[in-house]
Amino acid sequence: MSILSHFKPAFWQKSELSTGPFRQMFNFRRIWKIAVLATSLVTLIPLIFITSIDYNFTQKSIESENLLRTLRIGSNARRSISFFLSERLSALTFVVRENQLEELSQPEKLSSILTHLSDSFNGFVDLGVIDQNGLQTNYVGPYSLEGKDYSNQGWFKEIQDKGFYISEVFLGYRNVPHLIIAAKHTLPNGSFFVLRAALDTTRFNELLHYFELSGRGDAFLINHEGIIQTPTLYHEPVFEKIPYRVPEYSEHTEIREEKNKVGENIIICSAYIPDSPYILIIVKEKNELMKSWQETRLELIGFLIFSITIILIAILGFSTYMVNSMYLLDQRRLGSLHQAEYSNKLASIGRLAAGVAHEINNPLAIINEKAGLIKDIIVYSNDFPKNPRIVELLDSVLASVERCGKITKRLLGFARHIDSAIENVQLNNIITEVLGFLNKEAEYRSITVNIDFVDNIPEFQSDRGKLQQIFLNIINNAFAAMSNGGRLDIKVRPKGEKNVVASITDNGCGMSESDLGKIFEPFYSTKTKTGGTGLGLSITYGLIKELGGNIDVTSRLGEGSTFTITLPLQLPHKSAEK
């Protein structure tokens, strides 16, 4: 709380302080709030808007780039697998077209062809010739399959219609995963025969693993029922069903988003391999795929937070500075208004006093002359016997008239100087004049006033009226601070060749350190309950500054205060011009 209070701007605490004709013109807290809110909205809304557009755009762009890349990989893989199969099928077709059935029926010839095929195209395991009755008439390979009858098998019926055949991966008699490709050749006499080859799937699997699939990517083949045909990295083993929906037939490579068993988003790229029972499946985890987006996203959010923080700091700083400046200007305006009002009030009181004094002076003069004449008649004329008692009474009347005359003279003198300009003044005389107004109060309250003047105080050019106001305010304050029976010490001394110093010390209630720092601020008063306006010392401070002087105060709570006023013997240029 105390740390916060250090950062609280001046206008924050005083927005409701002044009322009446001199109330503050603005609600500075409200202005500050509006300024902060409006500038924040104007700057942050476009920033957040642009950033969110950029966020979405970048996210979509990275996402679509990743999808496109996966699609491209899928498309390439599809072409490669398709090429792998069609290449081998073309090789078989070439063999059956270039060789007579008789030649192919010779084991040596068939073995030679198998050797050539294996050398040229990896993966050929065996080779068999099957006549139109489905009987394998010749066979070369690691197994003993010569004479095997395929006439009842589905593929043999299918090849008769289509002219070629590519099988799914299966274990067969060999109990080893493999696939079969076969090409039919029709002879001129209308009969046909089939050349059938078994392919090792190792080469097939290698082909799928060549594709670079970053992260937890997986590429494998399934058949049209969703049974896995090639080994997977992160999925079920071969011949198990995939845990995803089998994609609908499409001539093109397709991509779709799905959730896996643990609820994570995955991207599935699928492609039907033409003229085969295979569907290529590429599975990628979306999080892995969007890893680069996560980093970009963090950078974007970091940039946004950083920008918002900087903008808010700048807005708060500038708004506070501007509103505080406005507040200080308004305070100065209020202070000037108060000072003008105070001066006007003082001038009005002065003029009123002068009017009263003048009006009293004339009847006083008559009383004075009449009493004087009575005394003269008694003294100078022999018509009346000299009665010392009467003369004594007349002297008393004359003395009282003289006293009244002094009071009215002082009042007139004081009033005349309220609007006065620069003239030669003697500081001792001014303080004596001011004390003349307070003598009676000092007497009633038994306050001892000790005056310590020296004779070598030079006369100097200054504003008598302002000096009277200054000392009247300070001495009045000292009287207010003291209880009955107090003591006031007033000392005037020259200070160097250019200044004169007056110090006024009372043994009154004193002030705390926190009060001491604020006593010259306008509207700060420790006497608000007893009618203090908080302007007396502020105006005094302003007047002393106008005369080019300085005021210092030292005080101890409960012990009293000393006000030290330093005045220049030469007026500052600006005051002198006035």
Next chain:
Amino acid sequence: MRVLLVDDEKEFVTTLAERLTLRGFKVDFATLAHDALALAEKNIYDLAVLDMKMPGTSGLELKGLLQKIQKDLKFIFLTGHGSEADYAAGSSESACYLVKPINIDILIAQMHEAVKP
């Protein structure tokens, strides 16, 4: 010494005239400026004691008019405003100023001072 007293306060001017007469001065008095000018036309005065503020013609204006009649006439001014020092400081006139109520002894001393050659 023959003295002309001019003040619009009749009570004041008559009493002061009587007191000065008791002290051996020859005193004429007037409450209006034109009465004072008429007296000056008729008599020769050493000194004129004028109130500064009078209805119609001020003490300083009257001084000018009287000087046209009697060139060597000396003047003392009486005032109900301010202090003697204020007047002395604020006026270009090299005359004596006394603020009411006045002390008769000070007035007489100033009168003698004023007519000194």
